[in-house]
Amino acid sequence: MISSAVIFSALELGCVYALVALALFLSYRVLNIADMTTDGAFTLGCAVSATVALAGHPLLAFPAAMAAGACAGFLTAFLQTKLNIPSILAGIITNTGLYTVNLAIMGFSSNVNLMGKDTLFTLVQPHLGAVYKLLPAAVITLAAAVLLVLFLMTRLGLSIRATGDNPDMVRASSINTAFTITVGLCISNALTALSGAVLAQYQKTADINLGTGMVIIGLASLIIGETLLPRGRLWVKALAAVLGSILYRFIIALALRMDLPSECLKLISATIVALAIGLPAIKAALKPATKGGRDQC
Amino acid sequence: MLTLRNISKTFNPGTVNEKTALSGIDLHLDKGDFITILGSNGAGKSTLFGAIAGSFVADTGSIQLDGRNITNLPDYKRSKYIGRLFQDPLKGTAPSMTIEENLALAYLRASGAHFPFSMITRADRQLFREKLAMLELGLEDRMDHPVGLLSGGQRQALTLLMATLVTPKLLLLDEHTAALDPATAEKVLDLTKRIVGENHITCLMITHNIPSALNLGNRTIMMKDGRIVLELQGQQRKDMTTERLLKAFREQGMENDRVLFSAE
Numbered sequence: 001m002i003s004s005a006v007i008f009s010a011l012e013l014g015c016v017y018a019l020v021a022l023a024l025f026l027s028y029r030v031l032n033i034a035d036m037t038t039d040g041a042f043t044l045g046c047a048v049s050a051t052v053a054l055a056g057h058p059l060l061a062f063p064a065a066m067a068a069g070a071c072a073g074f075l076t077a078f079l080q081t082k083l084n085i086p087s088i089l090a091g092i093i094t095n096t097g098l099y100t101v102n103l104a105i106m107g108f109s110s111n112v113n114l115m116g117k118d119t120l121f122t123l124v125q126p127h128l129g130a131v132y133k134l135l136p137a138a139v140i141t142l143a144a145a146v147l148l149v150l151f152l153m154t155r156l157g158l159s160i161r162a163t164g165d166n167p168d169m170v171r172a173s174s175i176n177t178a179f180t181i182t183v184g185l186c187i188s189n190a191l192t193a194l195s196g197a198v199l200a201q202y203q204k205t206a207d208i209n210l211g212t213g214m215v216i217i218g219l220a221s222l223i224i225g226e227t228l229l230p231r232g233r234l235w236v237k238a239l240a241a242v243l244g245s246i247l248y249r250f251i252i253a254l255a256l257r258m259d260l261p262s263e264c265l266k267l268i269s270a271t272i273v274a275l276a277i278g279l280p281a282i283k284a285a286l287k288p289a290t291k292g293g294r295d296q297c
Numbered sequence: 298m299l300t301l302r303n304i305s306k307t308f309n310p311g312t313v314n315e316k317t318a319l320s321g322i323d324l325h326l327d328k329g330d331f332i333t334i335l336g337s338n339g340a341g342k343s344t345l346f347g348a349i350a351g352s353f354v355a356d357t358g359s360i361q362l363d364g365r366n367i368t369n370l371p372d373y374k375r376s377k378y379i380g381r382l383f384q385d386p387l388k389g390t391a392p393s394m395t396i397e398e399n400l401a402l403a404y405l406r407a408s409g410a411h412f413p414f415s416m417i418t419r420a421d422r423q424l425f426r427e428k429l430a431m432l433e434l435g436l437e438d439r440m441d442h443p444v445g446l447l448s449g450g451q452r453q454a455l456t457l458l459m460a461t462l463v464t465p466k467l468l469l470l471d472e473h474t475a476a477l478d479p480a481t482a483e484k485v486l487d488l489t490k491r492i493v494g495e496n497h498i499t500c501l502m503i504t505h506n507i508p509s510a511l512n513l514g515n516r517t518i519m520m521k522d523g524r525i526v527l528e529l530q531g532q533q534r535k536d537m538t539t540e541r542l543l544k545a546f547r548e549q550g551m552e553n554d555r556v557l558f559s560a561e
Contacts, residue, residue: 155405156413158394162402165391172350172388174377174406233395233441 008134010253014246015137016202019144019195020218021225021241023188026148028219029237031184032164036091037076038218040098041069041189043211045196047105050112050206058119062140062197069193072098073185081178102208110208112200119201133202140198144191145238151187152234160184192218213266220269221245223276298499299326299467304348304358305523318344319355320523326467331493331500331514335507335542341523342503346469349501351375363466377407380460382453382473389456392445396436399444400425400459407463428458432488450481454488461492468493470502486513507539521549 020042027035045065052061072094079090106112125132151157163170163180170177192214200206225244229236252265275282304322309315318341326332336342348355351372359368367375382389390399401417404425417425422440429437432454436447444452453473460468470489474482490513493500504510510517517534519527519542526549529537 151414153398154414154416155402158398158402158405161394161398162391165393166388168383168385168388169391171352171372172376172381172383173403174373174375176371176373 006253006257010249011246012133012137012202014249015134015141015242016195016198017217017221017249018141018242018245019191019198020214021221021245022141022145022148022238023191023195024215024218024222025237025241026184026191027188028222030152030161030164031181031188033080033087033181033185034091034215035073035076035185035188036088036215037072037094037098037185037189038091038192038215039211039213040095040102041072041192041211042196042214043102043206043208044068044072044098044105045193046200046206046210047102047112047196047208048193049197049200050114051105051107053114053119053201054112054117056118058117058123058201061201062120062194065193065197066190069196070186070190072193073187073189074182076189077178077182077185081181099208106206106208112206114201114204114206117204119204120198121201137198137202140194141242144194145242148187148191149234149238156180156183213269216266216269216273217248218245220272220276221248223273224248224251227276298328298330298363299324299349300361301325301349302359302361304345304355304360306344306348306353306355318523319348322348322358322523322525324518324525326499326501328499329497330516331498332502332516332518333510333514334501334503334518334520335505335510335546336520337546340520342520343471344523345520346381346471346501346503349467350379350381350469378466379469380465380467381469382456382460382471384472384475386449386453386456386473386476389459390444390452393443395441395443396429396447396455397422397425397440399455400428400462403459404462407465428462432458448481450477450485453477453481453485457485457488457492461496461498464496464498466499468498468500470500472503472505475505489513507542511537511539511542519545519549 020038024035024038027033027038045068048065048068049061052058052064076087076090076094079085079093080087085093103110120136121133124136128135152161159175160180160183162173163175163177163184167177170180196211199210221244222241223244224247225240225242226237228243228247229240232240255265255268256262301322301324304319305317306319307315307317320341322341322345334342334345347353349360351367351370351374354369359366361367362375362378391402394402397417401421404421405415405417425440426437429440434451434454436451436455444455447455457473473489474485477485486509489502492498500514502513511534515534516528516530517537518525518529527545
């Protein structure tokens, strides 16, 4: 039913999008911030990567995209920590502004085509054979996951984790939350942009709408991963995000196999995320009221 | 070590909720001083700690810590030198991080590891294990457990350890045993006494328990309406009894159920 081509493609895309799941693991789970910059930062990564690759520097495209993503994260953090804009709104503001920026990067065209141009994948194709797409994507994602976990064990990483975990504690300790939130959002959006950058070269095209709904896709992957591996230390959690992303791509591939129109996918992702995050409340509501505590409300 | 000069703070000035929480506080601590602070609710005890820790900027006055003027230093910079424990044992530790990670956070920040990417070493881990063993709570064998699994008393003991892992210039204890059951409270108080004593930490402790206010430390102050109304030290403090201090409370019009209860 599922051909090896489908499996390969799901693995490849799973690895590419896993970077978004890792980014959201950092912003949503570690920092406890729902970062709406994600969609725009993903497209930003695509746009920068495609434009730089088009100019003949496919490898330079990745650090460039990550730097651009970090700038977007910095802006959101600045709006949130210095101008006291609520974090969700701060992300939406950056995201909205990024639409124009992304168009501008692509020369005010809604897409950039890399056909016939060198990309990371065409560069390694002669050496790697059949896995020329999977291997680079997997290496990038695993390297990012390892570096992220190691970073979270450093002094700065521990401070970032405490910032999201116990605001009371952090207020009484020598942690400058404006700084830790800024660093956290810079890193998470750099990862998101890296994901977009790899995708643009993977599919040899960048499109202004590629990032739409990315925050929900990333959250769905993250939650699927957490369902697979609910407990464990940081390594396990990062691995769960990657596995969740891969599994999400398999679910999508299956859905497409069953002739589900691809237009339905966003609705399915949105439903998965709403149900998964709402599950505790749903469970509580379904449970018969005990001791009548909440009945009067 | 610590010198407060004429510290005043009024909250919500010019509104119906105007409240003068501190009014011209002068206080000096020498190195190694351990002051216990008594006073009824709303006397300004916690506000005094807030002023020292930098939770807000005082309206008037200056604060010097170890010869350095910290009056305008933001709280997160002060807390490098000042350890602080709250009544709520959940406030001092990060629940989803492990015991080891919580200690590592405190240790790496306070030990002056300037490099933001520094990590704990095997030697550090051994140090954590030894320090945890001193608590006699068996936590040294649970270093990879999330702190959220610990009891309130265990968390408060861990918070105390984190605050003193690298000896702070000043330790602020804000009724840190009041939310614990009596046996655990006594244990944490013993630990406090031992850790503060062994490391000669300069310390301020708010308590509602008159006997421990008189037994612990070398000085006792009583606050009312944002002022220090009574200060005891030396022979005068040695001669003071719970009964006489209660009488002083009553004379100040500070009698309340909580104080009376704690005195028993």
